[in-house]
Amino acid sequence: MRLELKQVWANPGRPVLFSGEEDLKAVRWYEETLALEGPVEADGSAFYQEDRIYLFLHVRGRIHRSCSRCLADILEHFDKDEFLEVPIDEVPPGMQYLELRPYIENGVRLAIERKPLCRPDCKGICPHCGANLNREDHRPGCKAVEKEVDPRWAKLKELLASQ
Ligand SMILES: [Zn+2]
Numbered sequence: 001m002r003l004e005l006k007q008v009w010a011n012p013g014r015p016v017l018f019s020g021e022e023d024l025k026a027v028r029w030y031e032e033t034l035a036l037e038g039p040v041e042a043d044g045s046a047f048y049q050e051d052r053i054y055l056f057l058h059v060r061g062r063i064h065r066s067c068s069r070c071l072a073d074i075l076e077h078f079d080k081d082e083f084l085e086v087p088i089d090e091v092p093p094g095m096q097y098l099e100l101r102p103y104i105e106n107g108v109r110l111a112i113e114r115k116p117l118c119r120p121d122c123k124g125i126c127p128h129c130g131a132n133l134n135r136e137d138h139r140p141g142c143k144a145v146e147k148e149v150d151p152r153w154a155k156l157k158e159l160l161a162s163q
């Protein structure tokens with residue numbers, strides 16, 4: 001998506017509206033590449049003031065994630081407003097248009113969950129036995145279970161529960 005800058009330069013401080021879709025296939029997210037499901041809807045406004053352009057950017061779309069606890073596939077919906085600044089060295093006054101794609105990509109990164117969950121109460125994968133606790137119990141001999149039956153731990157749990 002391109003934002004024509006003629007109106008932006010001509011009217012400092014006055015927001016110029018834009019809207020459209022950006023066909024991002026994927027975004028980089030730390031060590032991962034996350035695939036988008038369909039285009040990202042992007043709209044907002046831009047204005048020029050002092051030495052930079054300010055962008056109010058609203059992004060909406062769907063992205064493939066995996067649950068941060070159990071690794072199940074999730075289709076996350078995002079829908080968020082961002083406020084971004086465009087440094088003047090990226091858009092010198094007089095430039096005809098601004099390519100919004102990198103800002104939309106950034107907007108998506110800011111909009112998605114840091115630690116997505118397949119459901120709010122996902123029990124995750126046991127770090128000791130590898131059991132997916134949403135579907136199965138700890139496997140025989142799992143350390144996590146031994147800890148639970150430790151009498152001191154049971155006592156502490158009682159105390160915490162009674163508070
Ligand atoms: Zn999960």
Ligand SMILES: [Zn+2]
Pocket residue numbers: 126127128129130131138139142143144145
């Ligand atoms: Zn376990």
